[in-house]
Amino acid sequence: KMEKIWLFIGIGTLILFLAIVGVNAFYMGNKPPSCIATINPDRVSSTPPFNHPGVKQIGKNHYQVTVVASAFSFDPGDIKIPLGAKVDFVAATKDVVHGFEIAKTDVNFMIEPGYISTYSTTFKKPGEYLLLCNEYCGTGHQLMATKLEVV
Ligand code: CUA
Incomplete structure (x- = not known):
């Protein structure tokens, strides 16, 4: 019983x-709050703004940084942004889940297949930052990092 x-x-x-x-x-x-808009992972390279990854000024002291993630790199490989500007990161992945972390900042979000991730921040200290993937994404995961310069 x-x-x-x-x-x-x-x-x-x-x-x-x-x-x-x-x-x-x-x-x-x-879902994570950053994931609202959707995108076909197979068409990331031909879908604006991801067909032209990089830094673009979209307003006074306001920049958009478009990043395409794929195993095992970020495109563009080098990012340069002005100190004190509002920066909107817009990111998508062509394949699997990747992380988007900028060491020593509040920037840390996931890039999931099928979704467009966005995050806004302002860099208050000049210097070189490390943008890295913090989600295991395959054999080259630990190599997936790039430089971000705030000048
Ligand atoms: Cu991309 Cu780990």
């Missing part, structure tokens, strides 16, 4: 847990 009660509680807990996860995932659209 007791076994049956425990089994019931166990299964009940499991069902409750799965229900919560399910509701979170499907009904509340529980």
Whole structure:
């Protein structure tokens, strides 16, 4: 008799847990806040703005940095941005999930296949920063990094 009660509680807990996860995932659209717009990963290279990766001035002291991630590099390979400007990062991946972390800053988000990730920040200190991938994406993952210069 007791076994049956425990089994019931166990299964009940499991069902409750799965229900919560399910509701979170499907009904509340529980996705990282940066992932709103969608994109076909196979067409990243031909879809604006990703067909021209790089830094572009879009307003007074306001820049957009378009980045294409693929195993195992970021395009463009070198990014130069002005000190104190508002910078909007816009990133997409051509293949798997990659990370987008700029060491020693608040910039840290995921780039998921099918989604356009965006993040805005302002660099307050000049210097060389390291943009790196912090999601394991394959055999070359540890090589996936590039330089970012704030001048
Ligand atoms: Cu890209 Cu790890």
